Amino acid sequence: MSQNRPARAAVFSAGSWGTAVAKILADAGTDVIVHARRSEIADAINTHHRNPGYFPDIELPAALTATTDPATALDGPDFLVLSIPAQTLRTNLAAWAPHIGDDTVIVSLMKGIEQSSHLRASQIITEVTGLSADRVAVLSGPNLAREIMDGRPAAATVACPDEDAARRFQQACHTPYFRPYTSTDVAGCELGGAVKNVIALAVGIASGMGLGDNATAMLITRGLAETTRLAMALGAHPATLAGLSGMGDLVATCSSPLSRNRTFGTHLGRGLSVEQAAAATRQTTEGVKSAEAILALAHAHDIEMPITEVISTLLHEKVTLAQAAAALMQRPPKPER
Incomplete structure (x- = not known):
């Protein structure tokens, strides 16, 4: 990336979070092109500076453009920002990989674990593309897309084994309303982001059942404990789980009606x-x-995750809501750790 020109980023795709991050990047002075699957979305962004699929009421920066052609989007960006469902990452990335430049850093916004392989997004990216881990970063934190589109203050962590790459993306997305921090703990950031979604389902269920604020606080606190146990077993630093991509993301996702995981859980609880x-x-x-x-x-790592286990069982409809709640409350008493 030359010091004489702005950073360039390609954002795949034009969903709610992808659109929000594209806006952040453009507001930070980065040249941004969004890859949209549907031509009507790309046309609306280019012509009307709006994404009618997600934020029809928000005007996007005029310099932000869109295309449906992945090769056009991938023509020389410094950063490829991926915001697609984790379960479709492998297939989509295999199609896009031939167009990725030699110096492009891939930034994952994804907060999921692949069902078939149990790999995190960064691991899938290196596996599919053959890139080194130093070329793959993660952006994660308490970032509700609607609030960011409204310009409300937020912060996040940019994690990458290459500290210089993390700092470059930090600079590319730093605005008056969005404050990025850097880290080298990719595993901690990704696991914090993935597991908090499961805990948010549990909080939503408790809310839908009318179990009260004490239950919510219990689930958030014990959810953080089991997230930290798993992350540390996989090499993460405990401080990461106490930070923006751990506790911060967990609190936002579990507390806000804007959270789709909490909302999904609330529907189940009702x-x-x-x-x-x-x-x-x-x-x-x-x-x-x-x-x-x-x-x-x-x-696989002999880690106790009782909330995750109950939610997984409930999602497969093997227990009732009452049985799920009882399973958590009737566990043997033990020291808090």
Whole structure:
């Protein structure tokens, strides 16, 4: 990236979070092109500076452009920012990989674990593209897309083994309303982001059942404990889980009605089936897709994750809501750790 020109970023794709990060980057002075699957979305961004699929009321920066052609989007960006469902990453990235430049850093916004392999997004990226881990970064934190589109203050962590790459992306997305920090703990950031979605499902269920604020606080606190146990077993630093991509993301996702995972859980807690909750939520809910894979990781490393285990069982409709709540409350008493 030359010091004489702005950074360039390609954002795949034009969903709610991808659009929000594209806006952040453009507001930070980065040249941004968005890859949209649907031509009507790309046309609306280019012509009207709006994304009618997600934020029809928000005007996007005029310099932000869009295309449906991945080769055009990948013509020389410094950063390829991926914001697609974790379960479709492998297939999509295989198609895009031939167009990725030799110096492009890939930045993952994804907060899920692949069901078939139990791999994190950064691991899938290196596996599919053959790139070194130093070329792959993660952006994660308490970032509700709607609030960011409204210009409300937020912060996040940019994690990459290459500290210089993390700092370059930090500079490319630093605005008056969005404050990025850097880290080298990719595993901690990714696991914090993935497991918090499952905990948010549990909090939503508790809310839908009317179990009260004490139950919510219990689930958030014990959810952080099991997230930290798993992350540390996989090489993460405990401080990461106490930071923006750990506790920060967990609190935001569990507390806000803007959270799709919490909303999905609330539907379940009110008696909807998994299929009915999916129809009512209408957007990708990574916790539903990742719960079983996260639990498999926990079993492989002999880590206790009781909330994740109950949620995984509930999502497969093997227990009732009452049985799920009882399973958590009737566990043997033990020291807090």
